[in-house]
Amino acid sequence: MSGTTRAIGASTPRLDAADKATGRAEYADDVARPGMLYAAIHTSPHAHARIRGYRLEAARAIPGVKAIVTGADLAGPHCGGIIKDESMVARGKVRYVGEPVAAVAATDPETAGRAAAAIEVDYEPLEPVLSIDAALAPGAPLLHEDYPSYVKTVQGGGHGNVVFESTVEEGDVERGFAECDTIVEATWETQAQHHVYLETNGCVADVDASGRITLYATCQSVHHIQQRVAEELGEPMSRIRVRATRVGGGFGGKHASNIHSIAAWLARAARRPVKLVLSRMQDFEIQRSRHPARVWMRTGARRDGTILARDVRVTIDGGAYADESPPVLAFALLMSRGPYRIPNVRARGAAVYTNKLRAGSFRGFGNPQASFAGESQIDELARALGLDPVELRLKNAMRPGDTAFGGQQVPSCVLRECIERVRAAQRAAPPLAPRPGRRRGVGYAALSHISGLMGTAASVQLRTDGSIALATGCVDIGQGSDTVLVQICADALSVPIDRVSYAPQDSDSSPYNWKTAGSRSTYMTGRAVALATHELRAKMLAHAGDMMECAVEDLELRPGGLVGLKGLPKAVSFKEVALRSLFHSGGPIAATHGFVFDGPGFDPKRAAIHQLAFANLGVYTYGAHCVEVDVDEATGAVEVRRAWCAHDPGRAINPAACEGQIQGGFVQGIGYALTEAMHWNAEGWLTTTTLADYKVPGVLDCPVEILPILLEDPDPTHPVGAKGVGEISLVGAAPAIANAVADATGARVRRLPMFPERVLAAIDARA
Amino acid sequence: MSALARLHRPATVEEAVRLLAGGDGERTRLLAGGATLVAMLNAGLVDPAELVSLAAVDELRGIGTLPDGGLRIGAMTRHRETAADVRLAGTLAVLREAAARIANPVVRNMGTIGGSISFADPAADYPPALVAADAAVEIAGPQGRRRVPAREFFVDWYATALGPNEMVTAILLAPRAPGLGSYDKLYRVAGDYAIVSVALSVAWRDGACARAGLAVGGCGPRPLHLDEADELLRAGRLGAQAARRAGELLAAAADPLDDVRASAAYRRRVIPRMVERALAAARDELSRTA
Numbered sequence A: 001m002s003g004t005t006r007a008i009g010a011s012t013p014r015l016d017a018a019d020k021a022t023g024r025a026e027y028a029d030d031v032a033r034p035g036m037l038y039a040a041i042h043t044s045p046h047a048h049a050r051i052r053g054y055r056l057e058a059a060r061a062i063p064g065v066k067a068i069v070t071g072a073d074l075a076g077p078h079c080g081g082i083i084k085d086e087s088m089v090a091r092g093k094v095r096y097v098g099e100p101v102a103a104v105a106a107t108d109p110e111t112a113g114r115a116a117a118a119i120e121v122d123y124e125p126l127e128p129v130l131s132i133d134a135a136l137a138p139g140a141p142l143l144h145e146d147y148p149s150y151v152k153t154v155q156g157g158g159h160g161n162v163v164f165e166s167t168v169e170e171g172d173v174e175r176g177f178a179e180c181d182t183i184v185e186a187t188w189e190t191q192a193q194h195h196v197y198l199e200t201n202g203c204v205a206d207v208d209a210s211g212r213i214t215l216y217a218t219c220q221s222v223h224h225i226q227q228r229v230a231e232e233l234g235e236p237m238s239r240i241r242v243r244a245t246r247v248g249g250g251f252g253g254k255h256a257s258n259i260h261s262i263a264a265w266l267a268r269a270a271r272r273p274v275k276l277v278l279s280r281m282q283d284f285e286i287q288r289s290r291h292p293a294r295v296w297m298r299t300g301a302r303r304d305g306t307i308l309a310r311d312v313r314v315t316i317d318g319g320a321y322a323d324e325s326p327p328v329l330a331f332a333l334l335m336s337r338g339p340y341r342i343p344n345v346r347a348r349g350a351a352v353y354t355n356k357l358r359a360g361s362f363r364g365f366g367n368p369q370a371s372f373a374g375e376s377q378i379d380e381l382a383r384a385l386g387l388d389p390v391e392l393r394l395k396n397a398m399r400p401g402d403t404a405f406g407g408q409q410v411p412s413c414v415l416r417e418c419i420e421r422v423r424a425a426q427r428a429a430p431p432l433a434p435r436p437g438r439r440r441g442v443g444y445a446a447l448s449h450i451s452g453l454m455g456t457a458a459s460v461q462l463r464t465d466g467s468i469a470l471a472t473g474c475v476d477i478g479q480g481s482d483t484v485l486v487q488i489c490a491d492a493l494s495v496p497i498d499r500v501s502y503a504p505q506d507s508d509s510s511p512y513n514w515k516t517a518g519s520r521s522t523y524m525t526g527r528a529v530a531l532a533t534h535e536l537r538a539k540m541l542a543h544a545g546d547m548m549e550c551a552v553e554d555l556e557l558r559p560g561g562l563v564g565l566k567g568l569p570k571a572v573s574f575k576e577v578a579l580r581s582l583f584h585s586g587g588p589i590a591a592t593h594g595f596v597f598d599g600p601g602f603d604p605k606r607a608a609i610h611q612l613a614f615a616n617l618g619v620y621t622y623g624a625h626c627v628e629v630d631v632d633e634a635t636g637a638v639e640v641r642r643a644w645c646a647h648d649p650g651r652a653i654n655p656a657a658c659e660g661q662i663q664g665g666f667v668q669g670i671g672y673a674l675t676e677a678m679h680w681n682a683e684g685w686l687t688t689t690t691l692a693d694y695k696v697p698g699v700l701d702c703p704v705e706i707l708p709i710l711l712e713d714p715d716p717t718h719p720v721g722a723k724g725v726g727e728i729s730l731v732g733a734a735p736a737i738a739n740a741v742a743d744a745t746g747a748r749v750r751r752l753p754m755f756p757e758r759v760l761a762a763i764d765a766r767a
Numbered sequence B: 001m002s003a004l005a006r007l008h009r010p011a012t013v014e015e016a017v018r019l020l021a022g023g024d025g026e027r028t029r030l031l032a033g034g035a036t037l038v039a040m041l042n043a044g045l046v047d048p049a050e051l052v053s054l055a056a057v058d059e060l061r062g063i064g065t066l067p068d069g070g071l072r073i074g075a076m077t078r079h080r081e082t083a084a085d086v087r088l089a090g091t092l093a094v095l096r097e098a099a100a101r102i103a104n105p106v107v108r109n110m111g112t113i114g115g116s117i118s119f120a121d122p123a124a125d126y127p128p129a130l131v132a133a134d135a136a137v138e139i140a141g142p143q144g145r146r147r148v149p150a151r152e153f154f155v156d157w158y159a160t161a162l163g164p165n166e167m168v169t170a171i172l173l174a175p176r177a178p179g180l181g182s183y184d185k186l187y188r189v190a191g192d193y194a195i196v197s198v199a200l201s202v203a204w205r206d207g208a209c210a211r212a213g214l215a216v217g218g219c220g221p222r223p224l225h226l227d228e229a230d231e232l233l234r235a236g237r238l239g240a241q242a243a244r245r246a247g248e249l250l251a252a253a254a255d256p257l258d259d260v261r262a263s264a265a266y267r268r269r270v271i272p273r274m275v276e277r278a279l280a281a282a283r284d285e286l287s288r289t290a
């Protein structure tokens, strides 16, 4: 391999970067079709109300209106995730302010907007349920009277306003606590955070003469959207085609949306293409948020710092519809033990319905809520024990061969190294000058996450000139998977990456992929790409063996697309192999590999699991964060000065991309920790519907030094050792910052975001 | 949003005023930098039929020195220009610091001082700075020109002393005196409006305080200012005790709201703390430069 650099391990610039930087990349709003109509949505002004009827005459009478849909038009079953409790426009009831109630397609956006406003809906307002406590109160108004009759793919024992209940338990918690010398206990509260992708949700639905629909969408999976739209429109999936546009950020907020089915429905009704792109305000109002949560936690240890028991109760506020609440709850419980060896753990949780925007998946998926509590509590435990919080973490940290909560064995675990590396890096860094009126603090968090779940596939084909055509169903949502998957494929064939083409996602032709989610693309789809490419390589070598009349074992790949005879200059090119296969013998050379996550499942001998929304997940990754903060004594304002983030990407296929994920995740974590909060008023109106109200940290609010440290420990179950790093980097920010604030001031803030006001109150409340 | 009937580009203040007076009341609007107005148009919050652009009115542009050594800041002067003008030193530095803290470079390149104070967002940065510096506002209207002290210009939430068909033409500043000016801004994220801001302008001569101006932004319908607090500071030579008392007086007089940025109670709490800090920094600076 002399003279060439391997594709894996190179910080190759993103394949899509130049198109994005120069404005050539095509996003959903750039899609235009001849004769295209524009859709507008009529949304609910009530948090909770019964729909008595619609008056559509005025809207219909507006010239240019081509189609209208309301809940009265929907006849099929409800849709959704594990619990099928919703529909693209409300039926019978509205359950949050902003919920789509009707939609219009018209010849231009202004007409559509006027027509949507002209739709009259007769409501019977009901008492709204706006918090976890209100949802669980005896006699609380019910959001879903029909809950028992909904289709459920996993049973979760829902009742009243409870969507789902789950439990994970290992050991004997009561006995564990009985042996503890020190026990700490507290409750944490977290808020709704919005994804604030730069590009809002949007799509264009086109329809052909036969009525077949093609949807262009900014999304995280063409297959998932295809399935959802087909279900909602009562069409077979063969009649719905979904094509992904470039995606301007997703973060979990583009898995599903009402808009795809609405646009498709209107297009089918009008027999014309329909564009539906949400304004920023509508995206805030009707899309999704991170689950607000309440986490009660109790942890006990022996005097020497050995943690023996933890008891956890997680309640998440799912908003109006179940969506991803059951799996988010499940993952929060699985992460609530933290990356520690704790023999006795009980984690119980519930997701509840409230009359607010539905919460859904969001980078971290329940882990940020659980880890904010867990990692804060580790510091509080250390304080109660009189131990150094880093030493306490190291003492209890998981090691290779330990089991995760749920009982799966973990082969690769560099947690201790991560913790030690961030501590050493912070200590070695030149100290920042103290600033008058500010108190400096240092805080840590130790983390774990997963990167393996669900199913995926990849296909590779050899083209006439020896180029490779790679296709997967993995949509690049800005995290760089196009580049990384191409690197994996090119590396397996020792060709430069420009010899590999990568197909945009199209449900007609892309191999199946569940979603770009769960930090799984590099592990799951990357593994499929590697194995498909290995199969392709084997087929190519067989041809080459025939051509050079030698055994396959005597062949080797040579850089630049050659198969050579070991020890001899003799070689055939990929092109020659391709031409032979296409025109002489064997037929086109192609390979496909697909699999569903096959890691060790939960161990029923170790863990008692009740009603968990995940059957299997794994490929654990580990990390540690260290932050330095300044707390303004006068105002309580917190400023993050520097951060060190050590993570284990298994093998860094593209180190710059890994570092970008780590920095980006940490910045989104700063927003979660300090500034971002969706707020609903007493009537259930979302009051933070613009970026003037909802504050995402900007470049001046983040430290220049967010220093990623990559600790590569190749995962044995992945052909090139890769794991995921997309979400875990967000998870550590809030607890590390909270711990740094406590270090600086002695004040413990247990509610996010840590607004200056709350920090000041915590300083006042110091014992 | 209905179609805009007309965009006017008058070349003089008098012409602009005539266009205002000849228009249809609320439906005729002055357009300065457009940073606020265009955003409001886009959000459908205003629906003007006619816009009177001030872009071509030479008189409104830039910062000039007056015969008495004072400064005249034209209404169309961009925040960026104000933030960069070295003549805004000593007692007048408060204005320069406030300008530099407005929003972000894009808004500072577009927004104007006339637009900002006419809009009179109580969380904006210029209003407390102008009150602390005891500036005057020059106004033109159908009856000609008049002057109003900044302390009387801001009258209520988004309301000013501008009468019907009047416009701001300039900010007038007395010659700068030795001393200092400072502007401290507490915000949620950089570039946001203030949760609380503290503007201070101090004239200092021969070890004595000749004049102190202190104003607080973001804490009520208009910049919070008390003659009594200024006098306490002057007489107490900016001492810690005077600072504490001035902060307490301002906090007691404040009339903040609970809003998306913070609660009223929090604002009342931090006013004295930020005031004390501003004065501690001022004492520090004076002792270093004295």
Ligand SMILES: Cc1cc2nc3c(=O)[nH]c(=O)nc-3n(C[C@H](O)[C@H](O)[C@H](O)COP(=O)(O)OP(=O)(O)OC[C@H]3O[C@@H](n4cnc5c(N)ncnc54)[C@H](O)[C@@H]3O)c2cc1C
Pocket (backbone or CB within 6 Å): B029, B030, B031, B032, B033, B034, B035, B036, B037, B038, B039, B054, B075, B101, B102, B103, B104, B107, B110, B111, B112, B113, B114, B115, B116, B117, B118, B119, B123, B124, B125, B126, B166, B167, B168, B169, B191, B192, B193, B194
């Ligand atoms: C994203 C963003 C962030 C911002 N952050 C801040 C901030 O942190 N601090 C801050 O102080 N400001 C902030 N602003 C406001 C900014 O300073 C604006 O520039 C200012 O409020 C308006 O100035 P303008 O020249 O753009 O006025 P325009 O938008 O053109 O006009 C504003 C209003 O004033 C009227 N008007 C304009 N000129 C005159 C005049 N000469 N006489 C009478 N009426 C007039 C107009 O008719 C209109 O009603 C922000 C604005 C934006 C868009």
